[in-house]
Amino acid sequence: MEGAPVTTHPTIAVFAGGTSSEREVSLGSGAACAEALAKNFATEFFQIDSNALPAGLDPARHVVFSTLHGTFGEDGGMQRLLDEAGVFYAGCGATASELTMDKSGTKHAVARQGVRVPPGIAFPSDRKPSATEVIAQLGGQLVLKPNSEGSSVGLHLISGRAQLEAALAEVTTNCGWIIERRIVGRELSVGVLNGRAMGVVEIRPRSGVYDYASKYTKGATEYLAPAPIGDAATRAAQEAAGTAFAACGCRDYARVDFILSAENELFLLEINTLPGMKETSLLPMSARCAGLDFTALVRELVSPAMRRFLTAREQQKSA
Incomplete structure (x- = not known):
């Protein structure tokens, strides 16, 4: 992909949409993030409609911030295309993305590091x-x-x-x-930013089941941030989230979900490397517990990729 001359001030290319069953959720995440990122960076919005890189993407001037959820967007497929094209992007690399999309593989990886998982x-x-x-x-x-x-x-x-x-x-x-x-207990979610766990959020679906409808129907679920689970359980969830993040080779950010049983045992459910990113989504809730509003959060999420881009450009100049 040959493009414009190298710039020291990259533009953030926000990816949204995609071809998975979570396309509509992704479009909402992308719109919210593009608006917030535009407060600090030059930003372009790319609606993704196929399993391919969009026209106009330029590795010499773009850093990608993807909000593609589900198949191809989150499973390493898009990440591999970006790597092959030499495009820098925020979030986990292809290998970690592929692993964390595989629930069984994730369970094996985190269990080896002592994080409890449901049989x-x-x-x-x-x-x-x-x-x-x-x-x-x-x-x-x-x-x-x-x-x-x-x-x-x-x-x-x-x-x-x-x-x-x-x-x-x-x-x-x-x-x-x-x-x-099935582990019956309290559902928890922990955002991880650059390897450090943020606040713990408790999820209380009014139906008793945190399914698709409970996630995306207004008023169907109550969220408590920070979760009222006590200091010891909070620390345990944060420590387990950080361990799981590292065990799967994640970078930049992710969201780690757990069940806290009646016996106060934590069980990992899954790791989301490109979680929902509206202001009311779980990762932003976790970040607010740590003092980051939505604009500050998305700035922090993309900053490591910006640094990777700028470091590579400096190395090019000095080569």
């Missing part, structure tokens, strides 16, 4: 375990979900053999799936 079985849709096998290993209170989707897409909460058999019968999508023992 589970990962399987492809054409090799489903039997209900008898699942119940023998995990019991009858279960969660079934796609292994590589976000925003609780395809989430099933299961109680007993009949519901399990019905849910497994519906597993026809040609992708990986994961079924886990």
